[in-house]
Amino acid sequence: MSLVAGVDSSTQSCKIVIRDAETGALVREGRAAHPDGTEVHPDAWWTAFQQAAEQAGGLDDVAAIAVGAQQHGMVCLDENGEVVRPALLWNDTRSAKAASDLVKELGGPQAWVDAVNSVPVASFTVTKLRWLAEHEPENAARVRAVCLPHDWLTWKLAGSPGIEAITTDRGDASGTGYWSPAAGTYRTDLLKLAFGTTPAVPRVLGPAERAGTTPGGAVLGPGTGDNMAAALGVGAKPGDVVVSIGTSGTAFAVSDTPAADPTGMVAGFADATGRFLPLACTLNAARVLDAIARVLGVTPARLSELALQAPPGADGLVLVPYFEGERTPNRPEATGLIHGMRLATATPAHLARAAVEGMLCGLADALDALGMSPSRVLLVGGGARSEAVRRIAPTVFGCQVVVPKPGEYVADGAARQAAWVLAGTPEPPAWEGAETEVYEGEPTPGLRERYAEARDLDQH
Ligand SMILES: Nc1ncnc2c1ncn2[C@@H]1O[C@H](COP(=O)(O)OP(=O)(O)O)[C@@H](O)[C@H]1O
Numbered sequence: 001m002s003l004v005a006g007v008d009s010s011t012q013s014c015k016i017v018i019r020d021a022e023t024g025a026l027v028r029e030g031r032a033a034h035p036d037g038t039e040v041h042p043d044a045w046w047t048a049f050q051q052a053a054e055q056a057g058g059l060d061d062v063a064a065i066a067v068g069a070q071q072h073g074m075v076c077l078d079e080n081g082e083v084v085r086p087a088l089l090w091n092d093t094r095s096a097k098a099a100s101d102l103v104k105e106l107g108g109p110q111a112w113v114d115a116v117n118s119v120p121v122a123s124f125t126v127t128k129l130r131w132l133a134e135h136e137p138e139n140a141a142r143v144r145a146v147c148l149p150h151d152w153l154t155w156k157l158a159g160s161p162g163i164e165a166i167t168t169d170r171g172d173a174s175g176t177g178y179w180s181p182a183a184g185t186y187r188t189d190l191l192k193l194a195f196g197t198t199p200a201v202p203r204v205l206g207p208a209e210r211a212g213t214t215p216g217g218a219v220l221g222p223g224t225g226d227n228m229a230a231a232l233g234v235g236a237k238p239g240d241v242v243v244s245i246g247t248s249g250t251a252f253a254v255s256d257t258p259a260a261d262p263t264g265m266v267a268g269f270a271d272a273t274g275r276f277l278p279l280a281c282t283l284n285a286a287r288v289l290d291a292i293a294r295v296l297g298v299t300p301a302r303l304s305e306l307a308l309q310a311p312p313g314a315d316g317l318v319l320v321p322y323f324e325g326e327r328t329p330n331r332p333e334a335t336g337l338i339h340g341m342r343l344a345t346a347t348p349a350h351l352a353r354a355a356v357e358g359m360l361c362g363l364a365d366a367l368d369a370l371g372m373s374p375s376r377v378l379l380v381g382g383g384a385r386s387e388a389v390r391r392i393a394p395t396v397f398g399c400q401v402v403v404p405k406p407g408e409y410v411a412d413g414a415a416r417q418a419a420w421v422l423a424g425t426p427e428p429p430a431w432e433g434a435e436t437e438v439y440e441g442e443p444t445p446g447l448r449e450r451y452a453e454a455r456d457l458d459q460h
């Protein structure tokens with residue numbers, strides 16, 4: 001039996017699954033926390049990776065490894081491959097002005113869509129590079145290579161050869177803002193526009209191309225961004241719509257053609273199989289529930305019970321979840337809002353319900369942006385472990401919600417990619433899909449309208 005390892009180096013933690021390469025059966029797993037904050041030194045990801053690998057019983061018997069990781073984070077290296085400054089993560093909004101400047105400088109949103117299939121917001125790497133050039137010129141002057149979290153971890157696993165050896169894949173490259181998914185080429189002119197110079201960028205590998213080997217001889221897969229890995233992990237096919245509730249909330253679909261949305265709501269990413277992954281992302285998902293549980297002094301499980309005690313629509317209490325600013329819609333300065341509170345709705349149950357419904361309304365906006373009106377969505381991510389989220393989701397999304405058995409679908413997708421690279425077959429291995437539970441429910445009358453009204457009261 002050959003074993004493969006899949007890694008999810010996401011915002012909050014590093015998770016590793018070790019699976020049978022042929023059947024996909026789970027053999028061992030491990031996890032370790034990442035530090036808080038929107039600026040993190042990549043060494044912290046490496047430490048967490050090592051802790052997670054140890055908890056998973058080590059990787060010595062693994063034949064191939066692939067890394068899925070949070071998208072967009074700016075990892076800058078000097079000529080010796082040393083990290084120049086802590087990475088700015090996807091949810092760091094300090095480059096919001098850089099984003100709007102860059103959009104203007106190229107000639108508006110349509111010019112960006114034509115160039116790279118996405119209109120950059122503060123999450124995109126290209127805007128972080130502009131911020132660095134403007135605010136930390138001494139650090140910027142030392143940068144010789146720029147890469148993403150999964151590129152850097154894959155390179156570390158290869159033993160940190162020279163910076164010219166760094167690789168990436170189509171999926172993650174499509175979140176930089178200087179690689180065109182439609183053309184499959186870098187736009188170094190955009191890198192220069194943002195940064196003033198053109199540091200080295202990773203070589204873009206094909207979906208099942210080897211990135212190299214570890215010093216121990218394990219084959220390295222190309223890896224990918226976490227959403228692309230999740231799509232591979234749940235086995236999403238063209239037309240399937242997936243909603244992930246992690247630190248970010250994302251709604252995405254596998255597509256045979258790249259998206260081109262000049263409103264900027266839908267990013268026209270590539271996927272991990274050679275196709276495309278139109279995606280809308282919110283900055284506020286599972287951590288909104290964590291925050292309200294903290295405010296109420298309860299566990300996530302109790303928050304879920306409380307939310308299910310209040311009536312659908314929480315008797316008009318609305319929570320707008322923009323606790324970290326927002327990206328869909330693009331309001332980086334926005335804050336959260338509780339609207340419609342009366343004596344009768346000033347209860348823990350109403351607040352819990354409003355938090356779940358408000359977080360899901362934010363995701364429903366992302367789903368609307370995809371413009372697909374799906375009859376069902378697949379729900380994954382840490383937030384999908386909440387009973388209240390699973391039961392309330394259909395009443396907000398207005399469609400059936402299919403929840404695969406709780407698991408680590410990003411790490412699973414990376415493991416499946418590793419098995420694919422090992423097998424050298426044209427398609428990924430046909431691992432058996434996870435068991436699913438189906439949730440249905442009538443849309444709650446007036447809920448999304450009340451949410452939209454509250455959302456648009458304060459338009460920072
Ligand atoms: N049973 C649960 N109920 C509600 N939220 C949960 C539960 N289990 C995990 N979570 C939440 O899931 C989030 C982590 O999800 P995950 O998909 O791993 O995030 P990320 O990939 O962004 O690191 C945390 O904010 C955590 O509170």
Ligand SMILES: O=C(CO)[C@@H](O)[C@H](O)COP(=O)(O)O
Pocket residue numbers: 010011012069070071072090123175225226227246247248249250279281
């Ligand atoms: O920025 C995006 C997608 O464009 C985020 O989805 C990040 O990829 C972070 O993902 P999680 O850590 O929340 O899974």
